[in-house]
Amino acid sequence: MSTGPDFGDDRSTSRTQAGPPTTPKRRTVARAVTPRATCVTTNDTLAGQPFGAELTTDELLRAGAKVVSRRCLANVHEKGQTDTILTLQHQGNQFEFYCLPEQRLLRRAVITNFRPGYGQRLRQTLDASTRQNGGSCAKVQIRDTERANNVSATFTEGKPAVARVEPYLD
Template identity: 50%
Template sequence: MLAVLLLSTSAKALTAASLYTTMLLSACGPDGSKTDERKQATQAPKPPTTAKSAAAVPGPTAKVVRLTNDSLAGQPFGPEPTVTELLKAGGTVVTRKPFRNLHEAGQIDTILLLRHRGNLFEFYRAPEKDLLRDASITNFETAYGQRLRARMAAAHRPAAGTTERVRIGDTERANYVSVTYNGGRLSAVHVEPYVD
């Protein structure tokens, strides 16, 4: 009976000692130095900042607008400018790259980059047709630029003096037009039609 009493007392003493040691160690920092709990409680943790989160948030005067407009996203120019039309109007070929046709075995098509009055157009040229793949418009003095401006004005009117970015897509999410307004005026349009 005395042995059982001694074992029980020593187990309780061991538990109390380990609890006391744990409490003492929790009051120390990882290097063994004592920490001031009040100091830790008053220091607010800093939120992590990254370049990506800062870049994703536009400035206080800029806003991003998303619209769905099938006709505008699918035909932003109305009648689309053609390679022949652009070349006749003084456009120049910047690059030509061969491209293997994914649907016709052995057929090599061309990716054509063309510049016209500061605007850039990328066409997929196949023997049967030219398909517009991409266009970046900053000069709206041309006939196609004026059509584009008129169609954008009918779709969206930014507030005067604001900077806005408008992303216009179709319901199938295949064709997109990205528009930038500076000071409430149209400054750039990026056309991204779907090409298979």
């Protein structure tokens, strides 16, 4: 009695046992968190001292800053007094100071290089503001309660790319 064709081997016994069937591995897709367009924070400390300690022209000049321009103008409060707008460039960053005979006040700063110490402190300020807003932001704006001091920044891939600091000046 024949049970089937003869192949010269017993196929039913010569098969190798395979392991359990494999299931395709799940791919985890990292989803990019879409940052909010603009986050606005009111914080007197962050807006008033974005670099931590106040930057001075002497510090910047000692660190290698170059004088880009000097512009004289009449003081609107003191008749006959001439003041100066001094612009400094340091490692790609630009600082503008309003210079009176007795003091020099930061008028504006544009930061694109966050490697110097003041840039790292500014980055910490921006990160603190982002945390206060609960997450990532494409742009950050920090103001004080009087809306006089302003810090604004644009972020690229979660890191500050450009920051503008504009303290209040009369």
